[in-house]
Amino acid sequence: MTRSSCHHCDEFSRLSLLRRGAAEAGRGLPAIERGMPTPAGTGLDRRGFVAGAFGLALSVYGLGKLKLFEDGIARAASGPAQPVLVSVFLPGGADSLSVLYPALDPNYKKLRPTLALPESAGPVFAEDTRLHWHPSLQPFATLHAEGKVSVMPAIGYAHPDQSHFTSRHFWEVGATDARLTSGWMGRYLDHHGTNDNPLQGLSLDYQLQPSLASQRVPVASLAAPDQYTFGAPGVWGQVETRMLEALTALGARRSDPFLDQAAKATKQSDRLRRQLAPFAKNSGNGFGSPVPYPDVDSDFPRQLSGLAAMLAANLPVRCVAITAPGEYDTHSDQPQALADGLDVTARTLFAFQRDLEARGLANRVLTLVWSEFGRRGEENGSGTDHGAAGSAFLIGERARGTMVGEFPGLANGLDEDGNLRPTSDFRGVYSGLLEQWLGADASAVIPSAKSFARPALVK
Amino acid sequence: MPPVYRGPFGKPQAERLLWRAGFGPRPGEAERLAKLGLEGAVHSLLRPGRDRLKGPRPHDDSGHKLSPYDRWGHDQLWWLDRMVRTTKPLHERMTLVWHDWFATSRAGVDSAKLMLRQNQLFRRIGLNSFPALLMEVTRDPAMLLWLSGVDNQKGSPNENYARELMELFTLGADRGAYTEHDVREQARALTGFRYTWSNNLGPIKFRFDNSRHDTGYKRIFGKRGRYDWRDSCRLCVHHRLHPSFFVTKLWGYFVPTPPRAATKRSLERLYVTSGYEIAPVVAAILRHPALYTGPRMVKSPAVYLAGMLRGLGRGIDTEAWTWLMSLAGQQLFYPPNVAGWDDTRWLDTATFRARWEIAGYALRPKLVKDGDRHVPHKAGELVSRAQAVLGRPTLTPQTEHVLEHFARRSLADANQHWKKDAYPPLIENALRQLLASAPDLQTS
Numbered sequence A: 001m002t003r004s005s006c007h008h009c010d011e012f013s014r015l016s017l018l019r020r021g022a023a024e025a026g027r028g029l030p031a032i033e034r035g036m037p038t039p040a041g042t043g044l045d046r047r048g049f050v051a052g053a054f055g056l057a058l059s060v061y062g063l064g065k066l067k068l069f070e071d072g073i074a075r076a077a078s079g080p081a082q083p084v085l086v087s088v089f090l091p092g093g094a095d096s097l098s099v100l101y102p103a104l105d106p107n108y109k110k111l112r113p114t115l116a117l118p119e120s121a122g123p124v125f126a127e128d129t130r131l132h133w134h135p136s137l138q139p140f141a142t143l144h145a146e147g148k149v150s151v152m153p154a155i156g157y158a159h160p161d162q163s164h165f166t167s168r169h170f171w172e173v174g175a176t177d178a179r180l181t182s183g184w185m186g187r188y189l190d191h192h193g194t195n196d197n198p199l200q201g202l203s204l205d206y207q208l209q210p211s212l213a214s215q216r217v218p219v220a221s222l223a224a225p226d227q228y229t230f231g232a233p234g235v236w237g238q239v240e241t242r243m244l245e246a247l248t249a250l251g252a253r254r255s256d257p258f259l260d261q262a263a264k265a266t267k268q269s270d271r272l273r274r275q276l277a278p279f280a281k282n283s284g285n286g287f288g289s290p291v292p293y294p295d296v297d298s299d300f301p302r303q304l305s306g307l308a309a310m311l312a313a314n315l316p317v318r319c320v321a322i323t324a325p326g327e328y329d330t331h332s333d334q335p336q337a338l339a340d341g342l343d344v345t346a347r348t349l350f351a352f353q354r355d356l357e358a359r360g361l362a363n364r365v366l367t368l369v370w371s372e373f374g375r376r377g378e379e380n381g382s383g384t385d386h387g388a389a390g391s392a393f394l395i396g397e398r399a400r401g402t403m404v405g406e407f408p409g410l411a412n413g414l415d416e417d418g419n420l421r422p423t424s425d426f427r428g429v430y431s432g433l434l435e436q437w438l439g440a441d442a443s444a445v446i447p448s449a450k451s452f453a454r455p456a457l458v459k
Numbered sequence B: 001m002p003p004v005y006r007g008p009f010g011k012p013q014a015e016r017l018l019w020r021a022g023f024g025p026r027p028g029e030a031e032r033l034a035k036l037g038l039e040g041a042v043h044s045l046l047r048p049g050r051d052r053l054k055g056p057r058p059h060d061d062s063g064h065k066l067s068p069y070d071r072w073g074h075d076q077l078w079w080l081d082r083m084v085r086t087t088k089p090l091h092e093r094m095t096l097v098w099h100d101w102f103a104t105s106r107a108g109v110d111s112a113k114l115m116l117r118q119n120q121l122f123r124r125i126g127l128n129s130f131p132a133l134l135m136e137v138t139r140d141p142a143m144l145l146w147l148s149g150v151d152n153q154k155g156s157p158n159e160n161y162a163r164e165l166m167e168l169f170t171l172g173a174d175r176g177a178y179t180e181h182d183v184r185e186q187a188r189a190l191t192g193f194r195y196t197w198s199n200n201l202g203p204i205k206f207r208f209d210n211s212r213h214d215t216g217y218k219r220i221f222g223k224r225g226r227y228d229w230r231d232s233c234r235l236c237v238h239h240r241l242h243p244s245f246f247v248t249k250l251w252g253y254f255v256p257t258p259p260r261a262a263t264k265r266s267l268e269r270l271y272v273t274s275g276y277e278i279a280p281v282v283a284a285i286l287r288h289p290a291l292y293t294g295p296r297m298v299k300s301p302a303v304y305l306a307g308m309l310r311g312l313g314r315g316i317d318t319e320a321w322t323w324l325m326s327l328a329g330q331q332l333f334y335p336p337n338v339a340g341w342d343d344t345r346w347l348d349t350a351t352f353r354a355r356w357e358i359a360g361y362a363l364r365p366k367l368v369k370d371g372d373r374h375v376p377h378k379a380g381e382l383v384s385r386a387q388a389v390l391g392r393p394t395l396t397p398q399t400e401h402v403l404e405h406f407a408r409r410s411l412a413d414a415n416q417h418w419k420k421d422a423y424p425p426l427i428e429n430a431l432r433q434l435l436a437s438a439p440d441l442q443t444s
Helices: A003-024 A046-061 A064-078 A106-111 A135-145 A164-173 A184-192 A237-250 A257-275 A277-281 A300-312 A334-358 A426-437 B011-021 B029-035 B037-046 B074-085 B089-101 B112-125 B130-138 B141-146 B160-170 B180-189 B229-237 B242-252 B261-273 B279-287 B289-293 B301-312 B320-327 B349-366 B379-389 B397-413 B417-436
Strands: A084-090 A100-102 A131-133 A149-156 A201-203 A319-323 A365-371 A390-395 B193-198 B202-208 B218-220 B223-225
Touching (some): A084 A334, A135 A334, A184 A319, A257 B349, A390 A426, B011 B029, B029 B037, B037 B089, B037 B279, B074 B089, B074 B301, B074 B320, B112 B130, B160 B229, B279 B289, B301 B320, B397 B417
Antiparallel strands (some): A149 A390, A365 A390
16 A cells, blocks of 8 residues: 555546536436445445454454454444434535525515525425525435425524624524533533544535533544545554554653653554455445436535445444535625535435435434524625524435524614524524434533523434 | 743754754854854854855746746745755745745735735844834735724724634633734724735735724724724733733743643743743743653644755756645635644645645756766665765654665665666665655654
């Protein structure tokens, strides 16, 4: 496993992915039917599959002594199937008044003389016919009609902060507290995760998503599950095996706090390398997704198809965080920017949902799509400035599929700054997900959890 | 005055100073700087003379000159080259500081020329007066495009720059320094910038046009006046909560733990009495005991990479750094957002692997070839050679132990005739890779 082959396979898999995507473009997503071939990995005894795959990888690396660790992963993977929560962040503050737009409200055209979308542009939202879906969100409308999307048309918190960073931070830590440094999913894992499984909190990104920042247990971040290898130029065979053992040793605890931070990153990377060894072996073959994902210039489809494959292989993933493609801070040129971002995001999440259904995993995964705030009611010419309540979506077969909070309307629904008032609180949604989906005690994770109303989120 | 470090100033201290105030030592540089003592060393960083750019000239993978204006990724290579070859490391480091502080992304500017123009501004006046820098940044074309300054017109104010000017550049959020009303009024004060569109060149002739400026009265921080963009900057700098914001943020670029209250107060006084000059505050931080006796600091990817190349004596000779830097979480000229990079989260499993890759690519030209018979067969000598290749960085005993243990075990593995000759070069290459990615070299 040399460095150059790694780089080339990266290029290669990207290329082959593009080719495959091109070959299938225009065919649309296939319906899920009986008699489709069983996806790779299903049907195998979980423990057997994981332990077997790791045994193979470990013998390659000659790390036979790590039997205990191998058992640890296998145990985590062979327990009862754990529910998985995926958090998808729309960065910049997506405009809730375009995501679900009040087409016929006379105030809408007054506030948005150039940006207002025509009534016919997007499908009507069945639960509140005053609203229409943004045309790019047709895939969400389809899933909603199947009862798989809960819509939060005006979600936020009292005394909204219009700073991207502060408001995003509130959502990430699960509290309106600027000083909290651990993420809300990180704290959940601190209580319910284990000390030897970085994959339990998976940041599908080039760096750690703050909502997964934990204090006690390890979490992982990786951009692509099939490329997590550690080769070195001019090193191979037995010496390479020894080198990787030394890498493990470099991860040992240090007394200086920042030296220790580097050692921790070393240690967690080393663990992740071993967890993902089975994928590294299949590098270049894609993830065997049974449905096509959008063929676009974005990592998002590949990251989610990789996630579905990891779940199909029973890797012990529990909380996932990822940033959606697109730029939602639409101070100017809003129509195109918003349509482009929502289009790739919605089509990919649709493919992900169909992928999970085809692999028989759909009852294990819920996806929460959110943004740090919505935007100002009144447009500024070609865009909109920062606002208050935004929109969020909970997607999945087990999502209850009914609206959380209502659309407050534009006549009385704007606050003194001209921003949409929230009709649901993100901390209530988090608490509901912790209790109803993850089976956890919300008050151990969300500060003052008791004070927030719990919407019914799961069926 | 803030306290000054009085302990010994030897190679380890000089090394740390060079990493925190620049991009690490070239071989032998830490030893030379140590001889100057702390005062002499800080003085030499503040007054380095003309930049002579020492080392191999940069080129791309085909051996051609860099084209920072035209070729994808060459802007970043151009800057990395400055970091690697500069003889004014503190000025170059301050350029990086301001790039993070006034984080502007080419993703929203779409012009390498304007990005580099802003970059040169930071290099030119990055250690002078903060209010002067702030005003230049406020009317800088890249910034005007990035934070919608040119979309902010009389009658349809755009709050983008006004908000970040206060939140990120001068005052800070959640400190009670300003209200949403101040944001709106500042936006009005900042109206009036425009450019001319050229079909060939894109936006040109960035300027202030009074006919697009809202000349009415504004009420900002409780004061009333017909404020314009210069007033807007002045009001922020003279705000009572600006000096504390400024010194704390600046401190954070050099020392990873927050300043004590007394240090913070004396830095604020120094800043105000010097007339809001940057250099005296930087000098005081570089002399402060916390820099030498406090914990280590995680290097940013740019510092890690440029420093490694300086230690290796290697110039910019490949475009691989472009994608490796973005994998490591710091694509220069593309900060993740207007708040810049998060210095507390450089290292995770994804960025650590990218740094491992960076180390491998950096070491590649000096690779020991299979079958090289000049490689020693003793663990200690192998470790020492690996250290020498990387410029002899000071190591913790724990890391030295791991390296020696690895070398001994691997030499013991060579129990067959062919392995006795084949293994030492492999061991030497592996030692360099491990050393370059060890926690000691990820931090300074």
